[in-house]
Amino acid sequence: MSFLVLVPTKRVPDTDGVIRVTPDELDVDTSHLSFVINPFDAIAVEEALRLRERREDVEVVVVGIGGEAYEDELRTALAMGADRAIRVDAAEPLDPWNVACILSELARRLEPRLVLMGKQAVDDDSAQTGQFLAARLGWPQATFASRIDDSDHGAEVARETDHGIETLSVTWPAVITADLRLNEPRYASLPGILAARGKPIEEMSLEELGIEIEPRVELVGLQQVSSQRTGQQLETVTELLECLRENTELF
């Protein structure tokens, strides 16, 4: 049996894009935005590929949950080198709980040894899905990973915490979520891109998976945040310290 690594990937607006709220204040205006694989998920794809380079039996399966537009990002992951891609057809938005329910059902069917995913998606910034999934499966979790040393029975994972780098051991099967410094994702090569064009993207419906969406998070409003600073340019250090003396209680 191969060592299957399941890598969920979310489609998100490019982090350089300017986020504007729609006039009804219920959504983000995506008309001018370009989309990418969530940067943390791209790191997870890269790590799965490196795992495959280290061990012979690894199969890397990427999964996207959403509409047809997801195929662009899944093809990018295939072009990077993923073996297979699955799209679960579902209407967005989905909250972390629903994504975790879908992923746990996929995990039951595909029996991965490792689910490797981004620690958060840069659109809703929830940072919940990996932990929900690990809890539902009853698997160990190592979140915010910055290094993974794998062995046959598990891995030692360095994780970035508020108080320094913690090292954990987990046994397979496990859920690991990727932090920024785990690696730098490769770009897809031209042969990779050409090869990816020919690879099929498997499609699954929620009915096939036996899943009904029960929203946990209902968005009732979005508000644009703008800076209200005066932005005073000062010429000298003396002026700056004077301003700080007047306007803070630190002196």
Place this chain on the structure above:
Amino acid sequence: MHVLVLAEHDGDRLRAGTTAALGFARRLANGDGDRVTCLVLGDSVATVADDAAAFCPVLLGSHADLAEPLADRWAEVTAGVVRSESVDILLGASSTFSRDILGRAGGLLGGAMASDVTGFLRDGDRLVWQRPMYAGAVTASVVLHGSPLIITVRPTAAEPPERNSSPAAITPINFDVERLPTSTGHLGLDGRPSHRPDVTEARVVVSGGRGLKTTEDFERLVGGLADRFEGATGSSRALVDAGLTPNDLQVGQTGKVVAPELYIAVGISGAVQHLAGMKNSRVIVAINSDPHAPIFEVADYGIVGDLYDIVPEMIQHLDAD
């Protein structure tokens, strides 16, 4: 309403984020019959329980197998307490600790969770939670469906409550040690000791970015300036990636979120991901050689110039006072 706050502590005292979460909890549970309880887990943590009992009743789970905050074990025990104590809202401070453990507990408890909450409104019977999205470019209002609710709250969103003059009760909890998960192990924590406060807990934060060339420069200039204010040092992602600063200094969307009295950004361009972590500071100062650097758009005061000239001059002036 019963609000349970999971304590994050250093083995001795509650961390500041947790006391802020207790303040937030009290604002939530302010009706007749509402209550706030603090759950303290760990091994030999009687002093932490005493610290928490100054604020509210404490449930204490103390056992060698809970010595390290391993998510699978701690979430299991926490979820058990949530069920047996009929908890309506499980709360913690936004931190890597809570994201890890409360996230997992949320997965055991049905997933009605909101992260990084900055405020709430009552709309009839429902609670509307405010939280940032897209690196803080927008604030979302969300309603959660299900029970219990799991919430992590930004420490900057609440003040710690007053300590009571007489401590509240500390009650041990029951849990089955034999049934705790065992497939995760703690191998070590490389926490570089620092004489400076944590970046989330200081009144003044001086942060450095790629304008700094070496670790020594960072320590001498950013550290030196921070020390003049007894403040903390922070860092952009760029310096952490380059290995110049440790990860726990990173401020931003994927690092720590701070809102000190004074934030000084030294040689930081002001990418949205960095701004997400500091733009709610009370006073922001930017020092940057590029007059068009976006950091100036969120600053109260800016000086355009070479940090290698300006920062030593600031230190000199502060020493002269």
